[in-house]
Amino acid sequence: MFYKKIISYSGKKYLYSPSMNKFIQTSEPLFEVIDSASSLSKAELLNKYFMKFDSQLIEDCLSTIDKFKHLGFFENISPHKYNYVWNEEEVNEIISSRMNSITLGITEQCNFRCKYCIYSGSFENQRIHSFKKMSLSTAKKSVEYLLDHSQKQTLPRVVCFYGGEPLLHWDLIHSIIQEYGNQNNTLQYSITTNGSLLNKEIIEFLIDNNVTLIISLDGSKEIHDRNRVLNETGKGSFDTVWGNIQMIRELSEEYYKTLLICNAVLSPPIDYSILKSFFSENKLTCMTHWVEYYGSDLVQNIKSADVKGWEKIKKEYYESYTQGVTKKEGEQFVYDLFDSFMKRIHHRDLSPLDGSNIIRRMICIPSARKLFVDATGNLSVCEKIDGNENMQIGTIDTGVDVKKVLDVMKQFKEIQSIDCYDCWLIRLCDLCHIHVVNNNNVDIAKKQFNCKLAKSFYEELLQLYVSILERNSNAFDHLKIEKTGVRLL
Numbered sequence: 001m002f003y004k005k006i007i008s009y010s011g012k013k014y015l016y017s018p019s020m021n022k023f024i025q026t027s028e029p030l031f032e033v034i035d036s037a038s039s040l041s042k043a044e045l046l047n048k049y050f051m052k053f054d055s056q057l058i059e060d061c062l063s064t065i066d067k068f069k070h071l072g073f074f075e076n077i078s079p080h081k082y083n084y085v086w087n088e089e090e091v092n093e094i095i096s097s098r099m100n101s102i103t104l105g106i107t108e109q110c111n112f113r114c115k116y117c118i119y120s121g122s123f124e125n126q127r128i129h130s131f132k133k134m135s136l137s138t139a140k141k142s143v144e145y146l147l148d149h150s151q152k153q154t155l156p157r158v159v160c161f162y163g164g165e166p167l168l169h170w171d172l173i174h175s176i177i178q179e180y181g182n183q184n185n186t187l188q189y190s191i192t193t194n195g196s197l198l199n200k201e202i203i204e205f206l207i208d209n210n211v212t213l214i215i216s217l218d219g220s221k222e223i224h225d226r227n228r229v230l231n232e233t234g235k236g237s238f239d240t241v242w243g244n245i246q247m248i249r250e251l252s253e254e255y256y257k258t259l260l261i262c263n264a265v266l267s268p269p270i271d272y273s274i275l276k277s278f279f280s281e282n283k284l285t286c287m288t289h290w291v292e293y294y295g296s297d298l299v300q301n302i303k304s305a306d307v308k309g310w311e312k313i314k315k316e317y318y319e320s321y322t323q324g325v326t327k328k329e330g331e332q333f334v335y336d337l338f339d340s341f342m343k344r345i346h347h348r349d350l351s352p353l354d355g356s357n358i359i360r361r362m363i364c365i366p367s368a369r370k371l372f373v374d375a376t377g378n379l380s381v382c383e384k385i386d387g388n389e390n391m392q393i394g395t396i397d398t399g400v401d402v403k404k405v406l407d408v409m410k411q412f413k414e415i416q417s418i419d420c421y422d423c424w425l426i427r428l429c430d431l432c433h434i435h436v437v438n439n440n441n442v443d444i445a446k447k448q449f450n451c452k453l454a455k456s457f458y459e460e461l462l463q464l465y466v467s468i469l470e471r472n473s474n475a476f477d478h479l480k481i482e483k484t485g486v487r488l489l
């Protein structure tokens with residue numbers, strides 16, 4: 001039988017069913033008995049629990065378990081039953097018309113040397129900083145590739161400028177936005193930048209063209225300067241970046257609040273209370289992600305003393321939502337931290353398994369939605385695995401090679417078949433190629449490392465989710481799927 005036990009903050013018991021993607025609230029005896037229900041006979045169960053529960057109660061539990069079993073609640077996900085094989089024609093159809101975004105690695109150069117940067121040279125088979133720059137003609141071909149391959153996409157398409165530090169190649173960004181514009185509100189732009197090279201002229205252009213600006217800012221000066229240092233001097237970059245962020249605010253408070261997003265990399269020691277005060281007090285939208293380095297001491301050897309304030313911030317989110325408050329002045333960071341996950345859980349697909357939907361959903365089809373173009377025009381699955389030859393799926397001149405796409409999917413599926421079918425997170429899991437690829441190949445140890453983190457994180461999230469809904473069943477109704485095409489990187 002396949003389920004995950006969840007106990008809410010108030011002590012109520014739930015079973016989460018991956019096969020139905022639903023929660024069932026259960027009685028205390030059922031919650032306990034269910035673990036032995038499929039391995040013990042009825043007589044053995046009665047014997048095991050006779051001191052604790054009345055025999056009629058156990059009989060009732062068994063009949064309830066049977067009832068839910070027949071409804072498909074505890075069905076295992078069989079690799080044979082759900083062994084969906086994509087064919088070339090089908091993948092071709094999908095990758096030809098539904099793209100949502102293209103990310104252009106317009107330069108491999110950077111004026112920073114952040115200590116955890118994946119391009120620092122400490123990561124095997126990851127490209128390193130270099131002087132390669134994308135030509136205007138490659139950038140134009142890339143935008144046209146997106147426009148040609150998104151005819152059935154209903155969301156606005158997005159061109160994301162990425163680096164290195166993309167503002168080192170500002171002329172290219174400027175030319176592309178001027179030439180293609182917003183295509184009758186169907187094309188948007190975003191720039192992921194370290195924020196150091198912004199100036200008044202650039203900011204005004206970004207404001208005028210509604211360009212989403214994602215600035216890497218890890219928190220207050222003390223936190224940010226620990227890792228985000230300048231290449232030339234090795235000194236912290238906070239003062240420069242912060243000065244530019246203030247300039248944005250002075251030029252347009254509206255832009256500052258709606259299209260500026262801070263991207264904070266969390267590396268230990270982490271104090272969520274300090275992060276909350278900094279981002280919330282400055283009314284900055286923030287997305288956070290943990291420093292990603294499989295095998296790094298930064299993550300592997302983390303001690304609980306290195307992370308402070310996590311329980312407190314979870315409690316603040318819980319209390320806010322149970323009271324029906326979905327935005328509180330000075331608390332924005334709290335919502336930024338959890339809302340996207342709650343939205344993912346709340347809007348989960350509630351349809352039961354239909355034979356192929358698990359596998360179809362779980363494998364991201366390279367280039368179906370997003371595509372990365374490097375400075376020389378090579379196409380790959382994602383900017384996070386730039387430089388990984390096995391993940392290259394074509395060139396901007398020859399287009400995406402569907403055979404390579406199928407090959408990447410095959411590698412991913414093979415590694416999934418090792419333990420995903422037995423995993424309770426299978427319907428909610430958001431791990432993808434970047435969590436699995438290591439040294440140019442899929443790597444089971446890396447996958448299992450990331451799976452462990454994902455399962456323990458989602459266990460907490462599910463507990464938070466049911467605990468909030470228990471007290472306020474409409475708590476998440478306002479979390480709608482955005483109608484914007486902007487993808488946060």
Ligand code: SF4
Pocket residue numbers: 110111112113114116117118119163164165193194216
């Ligand atoms: S700003 Fe970005 S590309 Fe540059 S060193 Fe830092 S993480 Fe790497």
Ligand code: SF4
Pocket residue numbers: 416419420421423424425426427429430431447450451452454455
């Ligand atoms: S957490 Fe790991 S094992 Fe579980 S579904 Fe996700 S990738 Fe598969």
